[in-house]
Amino acid sequence: MRCRSRHVVCWVVCVAGLACHAQAQVNLPPGFEIVEFAENDYGIANVDLNDCGQVAYSQWQASNGHSEIFVYDNGRLFRITQGDDRNVHPEMNNAGQIIWGRGIDRSSVTQLVLYSHGQETVIDENVDSFNGWSINNVGNIVWSRSISLRCPRQENLFQWDGSTVTQLTFDADRSNVQPSLNDHGEFAWPYSNFCDNPWSAEVLVRYADRQITLPSPYTQNQATEITNSGFVTWLSTSRLMLWTGSESRLLLERSGRAALNEWLRLYVTIFDFEKTSWNPWVLDVTDEGMNMFMLRDSDYWFSDGSVNEWGEIATSWSEDPPNSRNRGAVMYLRRIRTGDSEFDGDIDLRDHKRLVRAMTGPVRTEGLCEDRFLDINHDGDLDLDDYARLQNAFTGATP
Numbered sequence: 001m002r003c004r005s006r007h008v009v010c011w012v013v014c015v016a017g018l019a020c021h022a023q024a025q026v027n028l029p030p031g032f033e034i035v036e037f038a039e040n041d042y043g044i045a046n047v048d049l050n051d052c053g054q055v056a057y058s059q060w061q062a063s064n065g066h067s068e069i070f071v072y073d074n075g076r077l078f079r080i081t082q083g084d085d086r087n088v089h090p091e092m093n094n095a096g097q098i099i100w101g102r103g104i105d106r107s108s109v110t111q112l113v114l115y116s117h118g119q120e121t122v123i124d125e126n127v128d129s130f131n132g133w134s135i136n137n138v139g140n141i142v143w144s145r146s147i148s149l150r151c152p153r154q155e156n157l158f159q160w161d162g163s164t165v166t167q168l169t170f171d172a173d174r175s176n177v178q179p180s181l182n183d184h185g186e187f188a189w190p191y192s193n194f195c196d197n198p199w200s201a202e203v204l205v206r207y208a209d210r211q212i213t214l215p216s217p218y219t220q221n222q223a224t225e226i227t228n229s230g231f232v233t234w235l236s237t238s239r240l241m242l243w244t245g246s247e248s249r250l251l252l253e254r255s256g257r258a259a260l261n262e263w264l265r266l267y268v269t270i271f272d273f274e275k276t277s278w279n280p281w282v283l284d285v286t287d288e289g290m291n292m293f294m295l296r297d298s299d300y301w302f303s304d305g306s307v308n309e310w311g312e313i314a315t316s317w318s319e320d321p322p323n324s325r326n327r328g329a330v331m332y333l334r335r336i337r338t339g340d341s342e343f344d345g346d347i348d349l350r351d352h353k354r355l356v357r358a359m360t361g362p363v364r365t366e367g368l369c370e371d372r373f374l375d376i377n378h379d380g381d382l383d384l385d386d387y388a389r390l391q392n393a394f395t396g397a398t399p
């Protein structure tokens with residue numbers, strides 16, 4: 001084991017043979033900063049981040065199961081749902097479409113709801129609920145429908161292409177659950193037998209031209225996430241695994257479920273045995289090994305999160321174990337805005353031109369998406385104040 005920094009964390013989390021650079025103190029990835037929002041007394045249930053820097057999340061409204069969907073966009077919060085229902089697990093694509101599960105009057109989830117251009121559509125309805133869903137950037141949705149929860153348990157995957165529903169798996173005695181879908185319509189999921197004792201599951205991936213089973217060291221596989229290149233991360237009996245197209249790599253001996261982007265940045269939670277809490281970590285996987293950044297060192301419980309293609313991350317914390325409805329907030333690791341709009345290390349004529357083209361004037365504009373990085377003063381517009389800041393920071397092109 002080649003742990004160059006303080007050995008404590010490496011000893012806890014690193015895998016033998018993998019060069020692992022981790023520090024036992026808080027250490028943000030260079031060029032990133034943390035903001036928090038939506039702090040409240042009941043907590044945040046689930047968080048999802050898109051490439052536009054919009055964060056969808058579910059916020060408990062009371063201790064009775066009532067939760068609503070919200071979206072954060074460049075400093076402002078919008079409430080999406082109204083009512084008295086349980087609305088959980090939002091997933092939002094780059095077009096701002098959101099899917100989530102709804103339990104009417106705070107009961108368990110029986111509806112899968114799509115929000116698109118201000119309209120809600122119920123995509124599927126099922127008394128026995130659903131076991132995971134995923135939306136991609138072209139608006140396709142894949143979800144798991146629980147058909148029988150008694151053994152032999154039967155859960156199958158379905159797809160919505162914008163107009164029709166098709167069934168994707170046809171097992172009478174297996175659970176096809178928690179699908180993750182990429183923009184090419186490829187998806188990964190745990191093919192599970194929950195009626196075995198102990199339960200078992202393999203990770204299957206349906207690529208455009210074939211379906212494969214990923215090589216995995218243990219029999220309990222879950223929490224899959226696939227990228228557009230077909231990389232997949234998952235947990236194999238609490239070991240964090242990564243499939244890069246030809247091999248499975250063991251990244252950590254123990255972690256929570258991971259979020260993964262195309263550049264092999266992962267967000268995971270790692271348990272702190274001293275504080276008995278889950279800390280938030282960023283892992284950057286390289287050819288040689290892995291760089292690790294601990295985002296916070298506290299006795300708060302951090303949850304699963306989301307990473308976008310800009311390497312930004314959204315997650316949430318709770319003062320105590322999340323389901324106890326305690327004070328919590330969303331934590332967003334975002335790019336520091338310097339005027340470098342494409343993060344190539346300079347502030348040059350290309351950045352200058354881009355700001356001039358995208359100028360909105362001094363009026364707050366929603367959905368700035370990638371142009372948000374040029375809103376240098378974070379007031380929601382692209383105007384002469386931002387222009388002046390870019391001029392002052394101008395470096396010219398660097399080779």
Ligand SMILES: [Ca+2]
Nearest residue numbers: 340341344346
């Ligand atoms: Ca630049």
Ligand SMILES: [Ca+2]
Nearest residue numbers: 362379381383
């Ligand atoms: Ca302004």
Ligand SMILES: [Ca+2]
Nearest residue numbers: 375379381382
């Ligand atoms: Ca501005």
Ligand SMILES: [Ca+2]
Nearest residue numbers: 344346348397
């Ligand atoms: Ca440049």
